Amino acid sequence: MNMRPTSLFPSKPTPTCTALSILALFLLASFYTLRHPHAPRNAAHFHRAFLSSASNATLAAYLRALTLRPHLAGTQPSLDAAHLVRAHFLSLGLETRVARFAPLLSYPVRASLAAHFPNGTSVDLPLTEPRLAPDAVVPYHAYSPSGSAVRALAVFANYGREEDYAALSAIGVEVAGCVAVVRRGALSRGDVVRAAESKGVLAVLMYTEGRTAWSRRGVERGTVMRGVGDPLSPGWAGVEGGEALGLEDEEVSARFPKIPSMPVSAECAEMILASLEGGRAPPEWTETLGFKVRGVGPGPTALNFSYQGEKKVVNIHNVFAVIRGLEEPDRYILLGNHRDAWTYGAVDPNSGTAALLDIARRYALMMHMGWNPRRSIILCSWDAEEFGMIGSTEWVEQNLMTLGSKAVAYLNVDCAVQGPGFFARATPQLDELLIEITKKVKDPDNKEATVYEMWAKADGGDNIQRLSGIDSDYAPFLQYAGIPSVDIYYGKAAGVWGLLALRLADDLILPFNYLSYANQLQGYVDIVINLLEGNISVHPLTLSIQALVSVAKEVELEAEKLSVERMTGELGVLRRRALNDRLMLAERGFLDADGLPYGRWFKHLVYGPSDYRSKISFFPGVAEAIWRSAGMRGGEGRAPIQHEIWRVARAIQRVADVLGGRTL
């Protein structure tokens, strides 16, 4: 046998050697793939593609199509709009679903308003806008009861708040038996009517102030129902064939005011107010009024007002597009916008709907380029939001358990503000991500700057507001189901909105920062401490926030470690999953099965509604207890306040416990 020189590459390999080499190479390749099961899916590449696929033209086209006709919830055009959205999703090849519900909505039948002036003249006051299209619903307040006032004296009650009635009382103005004219302010419509009702007012006329001639003729429709969701199915989904309470049920009737109300134009209101005499209008009222007012009434102008409305059960439709996650399809990132409008919806809400459709287009584009999100992304088009967040609430009530165990975040866009600037509200663990993203998205109106730069310029800093109100579809997600949420009010939100969802869907470790939350909570404690009498302690809050800070810091380190380390195999996958579960579920700790004093349905103890006279917009249970104690003798109010403080403290401890992960 020849002894060949030992060379690494023999000129002609034996068949065995060839086979083994091929096998080795194959195994090497597979080995590498398995060792890096989470090898960068090149998410950043796809996210950049998303950002560069923006198209104002398509956005404008969507908006045009959506706003051709008025599409009030429960009407045929509304169903047409649902079909339009559905068809769009289907045309992109997206998995599309429609969820139908059957809630109690409310529509106007007829209304009239006439003013009788002291000089003997009478005038029929216009209740609609000029040139209102025949297929647009006349201005009204949804869920206002039918009713009338005959020859009732008119009185001006400013914003209709407790202090306004107190001011009237102080100058000897008696409002009982009158029709109150009120201008819109911070109070919800429902709270304004209820306050008036409690003073014996017979009916309320509400107007929105305007500066231009056009806006002074505008009339703002709205809902006066208390709480959110279908009133006939509180705590469950109102579906055809399902359980529904009766209209006479106390739990149902408590949702509606007992006196009728109507929105009117500023012009119409001025006609009435300018004619009032009686008590002299307080200066702090008149200095902000857009027109001259001598007296606040009552009278001598008398009003004949009549409203007839009807409440009826109608079908509404939520439309969904689902992009199933590849690795974690049982984790959901939801983007939501309501589609129903009082009339055409060009701003509220369909500028947001157009953005949603555009995001769908751009996601579909990415999918054609080979992208799959890690987690599932669900695009949601809600119905009947205007009536009281009904489409979203019924769906969340129906899917509470599933969402509670799988939903990572809910990202809402209701409408665009008409002015420039970026406005966002969020639960604090999302602050950092939001800021990071606005730094990546170019401002649509100024290509040289990012959204963040324009935002900081306008606002002086990263001014992220909080989600204490119940004014859009995030309410059931955050305040009932405890899901981290964002609400963006931005002219051209699609980039930020879409990228937010992509980061939440694709990041290996959920980008939540609970230190931000802890800091925010401490800020709240610093505020509330000034509203408390000496013998009420915030110490439980301080202790639990300390626990949260401690755990949040540990989690930051853990998250860093797990996202950097190439943890392979089953153990690594499950460790990341376990940490992500804790990050996802932490917000649920703020929920308390007993709910808020304002309403048991509202479960979140940090963000939620309280009496409109409350002085703080967080810790709603504490806020309500403080407000209620104002009317109590001696130390009677103390115990409930302390109890609410304990409840929040335990909630924060729960959040810390869940985030920390160790039970024992």
Added chain:
Amino acid sequence: MNMRPTSLFPSKPTPTCTALSILALFLLASFYTLRHPHAPRNAAHFHRAFLSSASNATLAAYLRALTLRPHLAGTQPSLDAAHLVRAHFLSLGLETRVARFAPLLSYPVRASLAAHFPNGTSVDLPLTEPRLAPDAVVPYHAYSPSGSAVRALAVFANYGREEDYAALSAIGVEVAGCVAVVRRGALSRGDVVRAAESKGVLAVLMYTEGRTAWSRRGVERGTVMRGVGDPLSPGWAGVEGGEALGLEDEEVSARFPKIPSMPVSAECAEMILASLEGGRAPPEWTETLGFKVRGVGPGPTALNFSYQGEKKVVNIHNVFAVIRGLEEPDRYILLGNHRDAWTYGAVDPNSGTAALLDIARRYALMMHMGWNPRRSIILCSWDAEEFGMIGSTEWVEQNLMTLGSKAVAYLNVDCAVQGPGFFARATPQLDELLIEITKKVKDPDNKEATVYEMWAKADGGDNIQRLSGIDSDYAPFLQYAGIPSVDIYYGKAAGVWGLLALRLADDLILPFNYLSYANQLQGYVDIVINLLEGNISVHPLTLSIQALVSVAKEVELEAEKLSVERMTGELGVLRRRALNDRLMLAERGFLDADGLPYGRWFKHLVYGPSDYRSKISFFPGVAEAIWRSAGMRGGEGRAPIQHEIWRVARAIQRVADVLGGRTL
């Protein structure tokens, strides 16, 4: 160059070939390991080792040590017993924790009972057992108020049920102002006292019937508190420095009866009852009485009864051993037994405690052999169960969110029945596993047979009962937190108990069968339908059960597929995890935030307490509504019953939705 015949095995491989071969073999080996990350961890081998490590001698030694002295919750000997358990866990090298709580417990101060017979004689009746050790607590009812009755006529009220008082009333016997003597039956002590209170009775003497001379002298201590858990912290954990309600708080005082009560021996009761005259004892009472009774009273025997007790806040201690799971440490299988006893606890509960300690020993043995469970196993030694499931309830309240998101099952052993035979209660998805296991464990008393064979022989079949009561520590786990549970009453339960936990901890796919649950629910519907008037519909239940059946079948197939298929890499791991999450969380669907009519704290709509006069032991909300409607006019009771039926139907649908996994 020589052309050698192409042979697969050249006589001398080149260095390159050798290197490649070695590399290939190495990669092949690693590849195989990685492809089977979940390669059978040889669980079956370890489980067999568990079964063969049983030792009656060690069990007996544990029992002896635990029962040397009486160890009533809140006393020093009780703390010693906690230390004993803790030391045992530590000695095995197990991670050990102690959780301390500060609930309101109750202790006797003094009591006296004297009977005044018509012939003028008086007798002080004994209230303790003969030869009661000085450090054992005298017989009493925990949470009985202090009080007395002077010269009150004695009356016999049989079991103290509504129908017994009705029978007395029918024969003209007036119980108001009397002291009632009652024998223990199915009613809880608290319900007996409350029923008596509602009839105007002044105090209750309760006795347990006995056949032997010894048992007729025995006195059975117990609690008369309504509900479970620390009364000062309903819905949260009572800890030092935490929030506590006041004794005068309505929510607290509603937990205790208003009249005093005392357990007495059968012998003592007989002394009183044999002397009664007045109304003639109904035959259906006397035929089951162990002694002759002429009349039921009132009198002529009069009783002087006095009881003074004190309620006070004391420390209690739960002791835990934690065996962290290797792959899924954030999934918990819990084994629980209470350690506190009224006196020595030789049967209740410490036969169970001995089994718990033995299981710990055997698990530690397995760990030394190289075993780690896949999921975490937590051994729990509860305190203050006798007072009202207090140790377990406070801990569950404190850790509700964590347990809700991570607990797979809770396996309880309170005590061993004195007789032979296997007795188990469980939530139905665990039936199949329970039966499978009893077929694997040898009967401790009969090595030729399995536990199953002895069970079937005694009981005629797989007779698994249900967990509707609130009589042991499974109550907070199942009825508050919605965790699948088992309660075993078995003389030598360690084998079955320990193997149950091992299967739940080690099986790749959780061994839950929801078809069993659906079948059980249908059985319930078939029963309840007979209790309903014509115009109440069970159709919602039928529909939702159908949905559950359908989904349960799909899940069976899915589970089979996922446990057999060699699903590799990240996708496979996460798919199994996603299915296991659904299996684990499904039971939570039965919880409803509004709770039961009996008490809001109880959230489970299938298993839970209802008024003792209810006719069914499932669907407790429906049961209570049916009972309450009995007293209502016309159709007034109909709506609440229908509403409760809807609630259960929606709960079942929730379970189906969670199990099915698809939201859209």
